[in-house]
Amino acid sequence: MAMVVGRRVLGAYVTALSAGTTMERKGTAALTLDEESVADAHQWDEAGKKAFGGEKGGEIRRGVVDGVLSGSATSGWCDEQTTVLRHLQSHLLQLEEDWLGAAKALMQIPLEGSSRLISDEEKLAVYMKIVRLLLECGEWGQAQTYFSRASLLIHVTNDKETNLSYKLSQARLFDFSARFNEAAQRYHEVSFDGAIAEEDRLQMLKAAVTTSILAPSGPQRSRILASLNRDDRVYTSLPPSLYTMLRKMLLEYIVRTEEVKEFEAGLEEHQRAKVEGGGTVLERAVREHNVGACGKVYDNISFDALGHILNLDADAAEHTARRMVEQGRLRAWIDQPLHLLYFESRSAHDTDADAQGTAGGLGIEREVKDVEPVTWTERWDDRIRATSMKVEAISEAIKQKGLIPVAAAQ
Numbered sequence: 001m002a003m004v005v006g007r008r009v010l011g012a013y014v015t016a017l018s019a020g021t022t023m024e025r026k027g028t029a030a031l032t033l034d035e036e037s038v039a040d041a042h043q044w045d046e047a048g049k050k051a052f053g054g055e056k057g058g059e060i061r062r063g064v065v066d067g068v069l070s071g072s073a074t075s076g077w078c079d080e081q082t083t084v085l086r087h088l089q090s091h092l093l094q095l096e097e098d099w100l101g102a103a104k105a106l107m108q109i110p111l112e113g114s115s116r117l118i119s120d121e122e123k124l125a126v127y128m129k130i131v132r133l134l135l136e137c138g139e140w141g142q143a144q145t146y147f148s149r150a151s152l153l154i155h156v157t158n159d160k161e162t163n164l165s166y167k168l169s170q171a172r173l174f175d176f177s178a179r180f181n182e183a184a185q186r187y188h189e190v191s192f193d194g195a196i197a198e199e200d201r202l203q204m205l206k207a208a209v210t211t212s213i214l215a216p217s218g219p220q221r222s223r224i225l226a227s228l229n230r231d232d233r234v235y236t237s238l239p240p241s242l243y244t245m246l247r248k249m250l251l252e253y254i255v256r257t258e259e260v261k262e263f264e265a266g267l268e269e270h271q272r273a274k275v276e277g278g279g280t281v282l283e284r285a286v287r288e289h290n291v292g293a294c295g296k297v298y299d300n301i302s303f304d305a306l307g308h309i310l311n312l313d314a315d316a317a318e319h320t321a322r323r324m325v326e327q328g329r330l331r332a333w334i335d336q337p338l339h340l341l342y343f344e345s346r347s348a349h350d351t352d353a354d355a356q357g358t359a360g361g362l363g364i365e366r367e368v369k370d371v372e373p374v375t376w377t378e379r380w381d382d383r384i385r386a387t388s389m390k391v392e393a394i395s396e397a398i399k400q401k402g403l404i405p406v407a408a409a410q
Contacts, residue, residue: 103133140176
């Protein structure tokens with residue numbers, strides 16, 4: 001009997017504390033009242049508006065909520081009322097832009113093992129709200145934990161707003177954890193959603209272009225860059241520094257230092273993080289891009305010259321190229337004794353069909369082989385063998401066409 005009375009008293013108190021606020025009262029933030037309590041709800045609502053409607057009403061309300069929740073006497077027997085108070089506490093902290101405090105208030109809500117029966121959809125809503133608040137203050141590590149919980153429940157809802165929030169949170173988590181290829185793909189996908197305001201869609205598009213440029217050089221990034229390049233909004237609605245970098249990255253042109261600095265001015269704090277080997281995420285992305293771009297200009301390049309282009313010393317330039325070759329993101333091989341980087345395939349700037357596909361116009365096709373993880377000496381022997389066979393084939397083709405007299409050939 002005492003607990004029944006206590007729940008009714010606390011329920012009336014919660015109604016008064018919530019009065020006059022803009023907190024959305026649904027799901028776990030809603031208070032279930034019996035018939036008698038419903039009759040008194042209007043009275044308590046008016047009392048709350050009167051008590052907290054003054055100049056310092058917000059401060060007083062916050063103090064009362066904190067005071068009630070700090071007591072241990074409310075634990076266990078009135079989970080419904082304390083849950084609503086946690087939502088109210090989080091709402092008040094959000095008004096003060098204390099995002100971490102607001103998230104921690106929601107973390108206190110007992111969603112598992114509670115005396116209340118809480119649906120999976122309501123749990124999902126709370127988890128997603130915690131994720132958004134943690135991302136707002138940059139606590140992406142904790143946000144990932146709650147996002148993983150939400151991922152187990154996302155299939156239970158058909159709510160468009162919840163699904164959109166899930167996709168956007170996923171994109172931001174990819175962004176914070178430096179998984180820029182995945183982040184760019186998700187941002188671009190969300191930027192087409194008509195439920196989002198036009199200004200916000202352009203922000204998503206901007207984030208997609210930015211993260212695609214920061215992504216590691218390779219085939220996956222090339223596909224994303226090509227997809228963004230086909231989006232007309234990139235060239236009509238975004239700053240020139242963004243689409244200039246996008247085009248240079250896509251067409252594999254060498255990016256200059258002044259262009260990097262202009263682009264870097266628009267990056268967020270976590271996108272300026274230092275990476276292993278020195279430099280920022282952007283500097284690494286541009287270095288790797290410029291290594292690949294050199295392959296479109298040169299057949300081979302010394303590490304001293306490559307370092308000059310990358311603003312690195314020769315050893316660091318060699319390390320960058322070697323890592324890209326090992327990861328399969330650069331078709332090239334290294335001549336260690338001569339300190340040269342040889343690019344495996346010729347660039348698209350060779351438009352002459354004979355030069356690209358044949359040797360001397362005799363119809364002998366050039367073979368483009370995958371880079372194999374063998375020693376330098378084995379690779380050298382293989383190339384000598386292949387060259388000898390091609391010379392033999394060319395010589396035989398010349399003889400068959402009668403271009404050299406038989407006596408001379410003998």
